[in-house]
Amino acid sequence: MSEKRYDFDSGLDRRNTCSLKWDFCEQVLGVPEVIPMWVADMDFPAPPEVVEAVRKRAEHGAYGYPFIPRSFWTSIINWMQARHNWEIKREWLSRCHGVVPAINICVQTFTAPGDKVIVQSPVYYPFFSAVENNGRRVVRNPLLFENGTWRMNLEDLKNKIDRRTRMLILCSPHNPVGRVWRREELEKLAEICLKQDLLIVSDEIHAEHVYKGHKHIPIATLSPEVAARTVTLTAPSKAFNLAGLTTSVVIIPNQRLLNLYKTQLDNLGLTVNNIFGLVALEVAYTHGATWLDQLVEYLEGNMDYAQRYFEERIPQIKFLKPEGTYLALLDCRALGLPQKELNEFFLKKARVYFDEGPIFGEELAGFERINLACPRKTLAEALGRIERAIK
Protein backbone atom coordinates (compact mmCIF):
# COMPACT_ATOMS: atom_id res chain seq x y z
CA MET A 1 0.00 0.00 0.00
CA SER A 2 1.41 3.41 -0.90
CA GLU A 3 1.95 5.92 1.89
CA LYS A 4 -0.68 8.59 2.45
CA ARG A 5 0.52 11.97 1.12
CA TYR A 6 -0.25 15.08 3.14
CA ASP A 7 -0.76 18.46 1.51
CA PHE A 8 1.48 21.32 2.60
CA ASP A 9 1.04 23.39 -0.56
CA SER A 10 -2.47 24.65 0.09
CA GLY A 11 -1.89 26.22 3.48
CA LEU A 12 -4.81 28.14 4.98
CA ASP A 13 -5.98 31.68 5.54
CA ARG A 14 -5.09 32.56 9.11
CA ARG A 15 -6.23 36.18 9.12
CA ASN A 16 -8.72 37.11 11.84
CA THR A 17 -8.37 33.76 13.63
CA CYS A 18 -6.74 35.16 16.81
CA SER A 19 -3.37 34.43 15.17
CA LEU A 20 -0.53 36.41 16.71
CA LYS A 21 1.58 35.90 13.60
CA TRP A 22 -1.04 37.11 11.14
CA ASP A 23 -3.14 39.61 13.02
CA PHE A 24 -0.31 41.52 14.72
CA CYS A 25 1.08 43.32 11.66
CA GLU A 26 -2.19 44.89 10.64
CA GLN A 27 -3.80 45.38 14.04
CA VAL A 28 -0.75 46.41 16.08
CA LEU A 29 1.87 47.65 13.61
CA GLY A 30 -0.84 49.10 11.39
CA VAL A 31 0.68 47.82 8.14
CA PRO A 32 -1.76 45.92 5.92
CA GLU A 33 -1.04 43.11 3.43
CA VAL A 34 2.18 42.02 5.09
CA ILE A 35 3.46 38.44 4.81
CA PRO A 36 4.32 37.59 8.42
CA MET A 37 7.45 35.45 8.78
CA TRP A 38 8.29 36.11 12.39
CA VAL A 39 6.87 34.27 15.46
CA ALA A 40 7.60 30.54 15.33
CA ASP A 41 4.43 28.82 14.29
CA MET A 42 3.42 27.34 10.95
CA ASP A 43 0.93 28.25 8.25
CA PHE A 44 -0.15 24.62 7.94
CA PRO A 45 -3.02 22.96 9.77
CA ALA A 46 -2.02 20.35 12.35
CA PRO A 47 -2.10 16.72 11.11
CA PRO A 48 -5.67 15.77 10.08
CA GLU A 49 -5.64 13.02 12.73
CA VAL A 50 -5.07 15.68 15.41
CA VAL A 51 -7.66 18.08 13.98
CA GLU A 52 -10.21 15.26 13.94
CA ALA A 53 -9.49 14.23 17.54
CA VAL A 54 -9.76 17.82 18.78
CA ARG A 55 -12.98 18.28 16.80
CA LYS A 56 -14.43 15.14 18.32
CA ARG A 57 -13.48 16.26 21.82
CA ALA A 58 -14.98 19.70 21.18
CA GLU A 59 -18.23 18.12 20.00
CA HIS A 60 -18.52 16.28 23.30
CA GLY A 61 -19.47 19.58 24.82
CA ALA A 62 -18.32 19.14 28.44
CA TYR A 63 -15.01 20.89 29.11
CA GLY A 64 -14.67 20.29 32.83
CA TYR A 65 -11.43 19.60 34.71
CA PRO A 66 -9.27 17.16 32.81
CA PHE A 67 -7.63 14.04 34.17
CA ILE A 68 -4.38 13.09 32.47
CA PRO A 69 -4.78 9.48 31.33
CA ARG A 70 -2.00 6.90 31.38
CA SER A 71 -2.07 6.85 27.57
CA PHE A 72 -0.92 10.49 27.51
CA TRP A 73 2.32 9.58 29.31
CA THR A 74 2.75 6.41 27.26
CA SER A 75 2.55 8.40 24.03
CA ILE A 76 5.46 10.58 25.20
CA ILE A 77 7.52 7.55 26.24
CA ASN A 78 6.92 5.79 22.90
CA TRP A 79 7.68 8.92 20.90
CA MET A 80 10.99 9.55 22.64
CA GLN A 81 12.00 5.93 22.12
CA ALA A 82 11.01 5.82 18.44
CA ARG A 83 12.25 9.24 17.35
CA HIS A 84 15.19 9.90 19.67
CA ASN A 85 16.23 6.47 20.86
CA TRP A 86 15.70 7.66 24.42
CA GLU A 87 14.25 5.25 26.94
CA ILE A 88 12.42 7.36 29.46
CA LYS A 89 10.42 6.21 32.45
CA ARG A 90 6.96 7.34 33.50
CA GLU A 91 8.32 8.50 36.83
CA TRP A 92 10.65 11.02 35.13
CA LEU A 93 7.78 12.92 33.54
CA SER A 94 5.89 16.03 34.36
CA ARG A 95 4.24 18.68 32.25
CA CYS A 96 3.72 22.38 31.88
CA HIS A 97 1.74 24.95 29.92
CA GLY A 98 4.53 25.63 27.49
CA VAL A 99 8.29 25.45 27.39
CA VAL A 100 8.70 29.12 28.32
CA PRO A 101 6.64 28.77 31.52
CA ALA A 102 8.70 25.67 32.34
CA ILE A 103 11.98 27.59 31.89
CA ASN A 104 10.71 30.24 34.29
CA ILE A 105 9.71 27.58 36.81
CA CYS A 106 13.14 25.95 36.53
CA VAL A 107 14.84 29.28 37.21
CA GLN A 108 12.58 29.82 40.24
CA THR A 109 13.03 26.28 41.52
CA PHE A 110 16.70 25.50 40.97
CA THR A 111 18.39 28.88 41.54
CA ALA A 112 18.21 31.59 44.18
CA PRO A 113 17.84 35.35 43.66
CA GLY A 114 21.17 36.81 42.55
CA ASP A 115 22.46 33.50 41.16
CA LYS A 116 23.97 33.44 37.69
CA VAL A 117 22.54 31.55 34.74
CA ILE A 118 24.44 31.00 31.49
CA VAL A 119 22.84 31.42 28.08
CA GLN A 120 24.52 30.99 24.72
CA SER A 121 23.61 34.10 22.79
CA PRO A 122 22.30 34.86 20.27
CA VAL A 123 19.38 32.84 21.54
CA TYR A 124 15.60 32.73 21.88
CA TYR A 125 15.05 35.89 23.91
CA PRO A 126 12.69 34.52 26.61
CA PHE A 127 15.81 32.79 27.99
CA PHE A 128 17.05 36.23 29.06
CA SER A 129 13.73 37.38 30.52
CA ALA A 130 13.17 34.10 32.40
CA VAL A 131 16.41 34.77 34.25
CA GLU A 132 16.14 38.53 34.70
CA ASN A 133 12.43 38.74 35.54
CA ASN A 134 13.03 36.29 38.36
CA GLY A 135 15.83 38.37 39.86
CA ARG A 136 18.72 36.19 38.67
CA ARG A 137 21.67 37.32 36.56
CA VAL A 138 22.25 36.42 32.91
CA VAL A 139 25.78 35.46 31.95
CA ARG A 140 26.27 35.42 28.20
CA ASN A 141 28.49 32.82 26.63
CA PRO A 142 28.26 34.01 23.01
CA LEU A 143 28.42 31.57 20.14
CA LEU A 144 31.18 32.16 17.59
CA PHE A 145 30.33 32.81 13.94
CA GLU A 146 33.09 31.48 11.72
CA ASN A 147 33.03 30.57 8.03
CA GLY A 148 29.28 30.95 7.85
CA THR A 149 28.50 28.67 10.79
CA TRP A 150 28.07 28.94 14.54
CA ARG A 151 29.86 27.03 17.28
CA MET A 152 30.05 27.08 21.06
CA ASN A 153 32.88 28.91 22.78
CA LEU A 154 33.73 26.50 25.59
CA GLU A 155 36.88 28.33 26.71
CA ASP A 156 34.80 31.44 27.33
CA LEU A 157 32.23 29.27 29.13
CA LYS A 158 34.84 27.88 31.54
CA ASN A 159 36.08 31.38 32.31
CA LYS A 160 32.63 32.68 33.09
CA ILE A 161 31.63 30.12 35.72
CA ASP A 162 32.06 31.15 39.33
CA ARG A 163 30.57 30.24 42.73
CA ARG A 164 27.27 31.95 41.95
CA THR A 165 26.75 30.19 38.61
CA ARG A 166 24.07 27.52 38.98
CA MET A 167 22.49 26.75 35.64
CA LEU A 168 23.01 26.68 31.89
CA ILE A 169 20.02 26.99 29.58
CA LEU A 170 20.79 25.09 26.40
CA CYS A 171 18.87 25.57 23.17
CA SER A 172 19.07 22.29 21.25
CA PRO A 173 18.50 22.50 18.31
CA HIS A 174 19.38 26.15 18.51
CA ASN A 175 16.97 28.97 17.74
CA PRO A 176 17.87 31.23 15.94
CA VAL A 177 21.19 29.97 14.55
CA GLY A 178 19.73 26.63 13.43
CA ARG A 179 22.54 24.42 14.72
CA VAL A 180 21.80 20.79 15.57
CA TRP A 181 24.53 20.17 18.11
CA ARG A 182 26.76 17.18 17.40
CA ARG A 183 27.49 14.54 20.00
CA GLU A 184 31.09 15.74 20.58
CA GLU A 185 29.90 19.30 21.12
CA LEU A 186 27.29 18.22 23.64
CA GLU A 187 29.76 15.94 25.39
CA LYS A 188 32.28 18.72 25.88
CA LEU A 189 29.59 21.07 27.12
CA ALA A 190 28.18 18.47 29.51
CA GLU A 191 31.65 17.69 30.85
CA ILE A 192 32.10 21.32 31.91
CA CYS A 193 28.63 21.46 33.46
CA LEU A 194 29.22 18.28 35.46
CA LYS A 195 32.62 19.41 36.66
CA GLN A 196 31.28 22.80 37.76
CA ASP A 197 28.08 21.40 39.23
CA LEU A 198 25.79 23.30 36.88
CA LEU A 199 22.26 22.19 36.19
CA ILE A 200 21.49 21.90 32.47
CA VAL A 201 18.04 23.05 31.39
CA SER A 202 17.80 21.81 27.82
CA ASP A 203 15.11 23.35 25.64
CA GLU A 204 14.57 20.74 22.92
CA ILE A 205 11.32 22.09 21.50
CA HIS A 206 12.80 22.16 17.96
CA ALA A 207 14.01 18.54 18.14
CA GLU A 208 11.58 17.24 15.53
CA HIS A 209 12.64 19.53 12.67
CA VAL A 210 16.09 18.34 11.68
CA TYR A 211 17.40 18.16 8.11
CA LYS A 212 19.35 15.58 6.13
CA GLY A 213 22.77 14.72 7.48
CA HIS A 214 21.95 15.83 11.03
CA LYS A 215 20.53 14.09 14.07
CA HIS A 216 19.12 15.54 17.27
CA ILE A 217 20.70 14.05 20.37
CA PRO A 218 18.88 14.71 23.65
CA ILE A 219 21.70 15.83 25.95
CA ALA A 220 20.32 13.69 28.78
CA THR A 221 21.07 10.56 26.72
CA LEU A 222 24.83 11.14 26.90
CA SER A 223 25.22 9.33 30.23
CA PRO A 224 23.34 8.62 33.48
CA GLU A 225 25.49 11.32 35.14
CA VAL A 226 24.40 13.92 32.61
CA ALA A 227 20.77 12.76 32.87
CA ALA A 228 20.92 13.29 36.63
CA ARG A 229 21.93 16.94 36.10
CA THR A 230 19.52 17.70 33.25
CA VAL A 231 15.99 18.99 32.95
CA THR A 232 14.73 18.44 29.39
CA LEU A 233 11.87 20.60 28.15
CA THR A 234 10.03 19.70 24.99
CA ALA A 235 6.59 19.73 23.38
CA PRO A 236 4.77 18.69 20.22
CA SER A 237 3.88 22.35 19.69
CA LYS A 238 6.56 23.35 17.14
CA ALA A 239 6.50 19.99 15.38
CA PHE A 240 2.74 19.81 14.85
CA ASN A 241 1.70 23.48 15.12
CA LEU A 242 -0.05 23.20 18.48
CA ALA A 243 1.42 26.17 20.39
CA GLY A 244 -2.01 27.68 21.10
CA LEU A 245 -2.99 24.54 23.00
CA THR A 246 -0.30 25.26 25.62
CA THR A 247 0.82 21.77 26.59
CA SER A 248 4.46 20.83 27.09
CA VAL A 249 6.57 18.01 28.47
CA VAL A 250 9.13 18.09 31.29
CA ILE A 251 11.60 15.22 31.70
CA ILE A 252 13.62 15.03 34.93
CA PRO A 253 15.25 11.66 35.72
CA ASN A 254 16.57 12.95 39.05
CA GLN A 255 13.71 12.35 41.49
CA ARG A 256 14.84 14.99 43.96
CA LEU A 257 14.82 17.63 41.23
CA LEU A 258 11.54 16.37 39.81
CA ASN A 259 9.84 16.67 43.20
CA LEU A 260 11.11 20.23 43.57
CA TYR A 261 9.78 21.07 40.11
CA LYS A 262 6.36 19.56 40.85
CA THR A 263 6.12 21.41 44.16
CA GLN A 264 6.75 24.72 42.40
CA LEU A 265 4.12 23.84 39.76
CA ASP A 266 1.63 23.32 42.59
CA ASN A 267 2.74 26.48 44.38
CA LEU A 268 1.94 28.45 41.25
CA GLY A 269 -1.47 26.81 41.03
CA LEU A 270 -0.64 25.27 37.68
CA THR A 271 -2.36 21.97 38.34
CA VAL A 272 -4.69 21.84 35.34
CA ASN A 273 -3.69 21.52 31.68
CA ASN A 274 -5.77 22.43 28.65
CA ILE A 275 -8.03 19.54 27.70
CA PHE A 276 -7.52 20.02 23.95
CA GLY A 277 -3.77 20.19 24.45
CA LEU A 278 -3.83 16.81 26.20
CA VAL A 279 -5.80 15.25 23.35
CA ALA A 280 -3.66 16.85 20.65
CA LEU A 281 -0.34 15.83 22.24
CA GLU A 282 -1.35 12.21 22.55
CA VAL A 283 -2.70 11.92 19.01
CA ALA A 284 0.27 13.79 17.49
CA TYR A 285 2.81 11.60 19.28
CA THR A 286 0.83 8.44 18.52
CA HIS A 287 -0.23 9.02 14.90
CA GLY A 288 1.83 11.97 13.66
CA ALA A 289 5.11 10.39 12.53
CA THR A 290 4.34 10.09 8.81
CA TRP A 291 2.90 13.60 8.62
CA LEU A 292 5.98 14.94 10.42
CA ASP A 293 8.42 13.15 8.11
CA GLN A 294 6.67 14.65 5.09
CA LEU A 295 6.56 18.08 6.72
CA VAL A 296 10.31 18.04 7.41
CA GLU A 297 10.93 17.12 3.77
CA TYR A 298 8.72 20.02 2.69
CA LEU A 299 10.45 22.45 5.04
CA GLU A 300 13.86 21.42 3.75
CA GLY A 301 12.50 22.02 0.25
CA ASN A 302 11.60 25.54 1.36
CA MET A 303 15.10 26.04 2.78
CA ASP A 304 16.72 24.93 -0.49
CA TYR A 305 14.34 27.07 -2.52
CA ALA A 306 15.14 30.16 -0.45
CA GLN A 307 18.86 29.51 -0.51
CA ARG A 308 18.89 29.26 -4.32
CA TYR A 309 16.68 32.31 -4.64
CA PHE A 310 18.92 34.50 -2.50
CA GLU A 311 22.08 33.24 -4.21
CA GLU A 312 20.76 33.79 -7.71
CA ARG A 313 18.54 36.83 -7.36
CA ILE A 314 19.25 38.67 -4.10
CA PRO A 315 22.98 38.09 -3.55
CA GLN A 316 23.19 41.20 -1.33
CA ILE A 317 21.51 39.13 1.41
CA LYS A 318 23.06 35.87 2.62
CA PHE A 319 20.63 33.12 3.56
CA LEU A 320 22.12 30.85 6.22
CA LYS A 321 20.52 27.43 5.77
CA PRO A 322 19.87 25.89 9.18
CA GLU A 323 20.62 22.27 10.15
CA GLY A 324 17.32 22.16 12.00
CA THR A 325 14.29 24.34 12.91
CA TYR A 326 12.10 26.09 10.34
CA LEU A 327 13.81 29.37 11.15
CA ALA A 328 16.79 30.82 9.31
CA LEU A 329 19.02 33.84 9.56
CA LEU A 330 19.40 36.42 6.84
CA ASP A 331 22.76 38.16 6.95
CA CYS A 332 21.86 41.62 5.68
CA ARG A 333 25.04 43.37 6.76
CA ALA A 334 26.12 44.01 3.18
CA LEU A 335 23.11 46.32 2.74
CA GLY A 336 24.80 48.66 5.23
CA LEU A 337 21.55 49.79 6.87
CA PRO A 338 21.22 50.55 10.58
CA GLN A 339 18.92 47.96 12.21
CA LYS A 340 15.92 50.23 12.50
CA GLU A 341 16.07 51.15 8.82
CA LEU A 342 16.60 47.52 7.87
CA ASN A 343 13.45 46.50 9.79
CA GLU A 344 11.47 49.35 8.22
CA PHE A 345 12.74 48.39 4.80
CA PHE A 346 11.42 44.85 5.10
CA LEU A 347 8.13 45.81 6.76
CA LYS A 348 7.17 48.89 4.81
CA LYS A 349 8.91 48.54 1.47
CA ALA A 350 8.97 44.78 0.95
CA ARG A 351 5.94 44.09 3.18
CA VAL A 352 7.37 41.05 4.87
CA TYR A 353 7.77 40.91 8.64
CA PHE A 354 10.70 39.20 10.34
CA ASP A 355 12.12 39.05 13.86
CA GLU A 356 15.03 41.47 14.00
CA GLY A 357 18.37 39.84 14.82
CA PRO A 358 19.35 41.91 17.88
CA ILE A 359 16.40 40.72 19.99
CA PHE A 360 18.33 37.44 20.22
CA GLY A 361 21.59 39.17 21.11
CA GLU A 362 23.80 41.97 19.88
CA GLU A 363 25.77 39.37 17.87
CA LEU A 364 22.95 39.56 15.32
CA ALA A 365 23.12 43.26 14.47
CA GLY A 366 22.39 43.47 10.74
CA PHE A 367 20.60 40.09 10.68
CA GLU A 368 16.92 39.18 10.48
CA ARG A 369 15.29 35.86 11.39
CA ILE A 370 12.90 34.46 8.82
CA ASN A 371 10.30 31.75 9.47
CA LEU A 372 9.90 29.44 6.46
CA ALA A 373 7.06 27.28 7.77
CA CYS A 374 4.62 28.28 5.05
CA PRO A 375 3.42 26.97 1.68
CA ARG A 376 6.02 27.36 -1.07
CA LYS A 377 3.81 29.82 -2.93
CA THR A 378 3.80 32.14 0.12
CA LEU A 379 7.56 31.87 0.35
CA ALA A 380 7.91 32.61 -3.37
CA GLU A 381 5.69 35.67 -3.02
CA ALA A 382 7.72 36.92 -0.04
CA LEU A 383 11.05 36.44 -1.82
CA GLY A 384 9.66 38.19 -4.90
CA ARG A 385 8.66 41.14 -2.74
CA ILE A 386 12.16 41.34 -1.21
CA GLU A 387 13.78 41.11 -4.63
CA ARG A 388 11.61 43.92 -6.02
CA ALA A 389 12.20 46.11 -2.96
CA ILE A 390 15.96 45.67 -3.20
CA LYS A 391 15.91 46.58 -6.87
Ligand SMILES: Cc1ncc(COP(=O)(O)O)c(C=O)c1O
Ligand atom coordinates in the same frame (compact mmCIF):
# COMPACT_ATOMS: atom_id res chain seq x y z
C1 LIG B 1 13.65 27.62 21.64
C2 LIG B 1 12.21 27.85 21.95
N1 LIG B 1 11.72 27.51 23.15
C3 LIG B 1 10.43 27.71 23.46
C4 LIG B 1 9.56 28.29 22.56
C5 LIG B 1 8.13 28.54 22.93
O1 LIG B 1 7.64 27.52 23.69
P1 LIG B 1 6.19 27.53 24.31
O2 LIG B 1 5.26 28.12 23.30
O3 LIG B 1 5.92 26.08 24.58
O4 LIG B 1 6.25 28.34 25.57
C6 LIG B 1 10.02 28.67 21.31
C7 LIG B 1 9.12 29.31 20.35
O5 LIG B 1 9.53 29.92 19.41
C8 LIG B 1 11.38 28.44 20.99
O6 LIG B 1 11.88 28.77 19.80
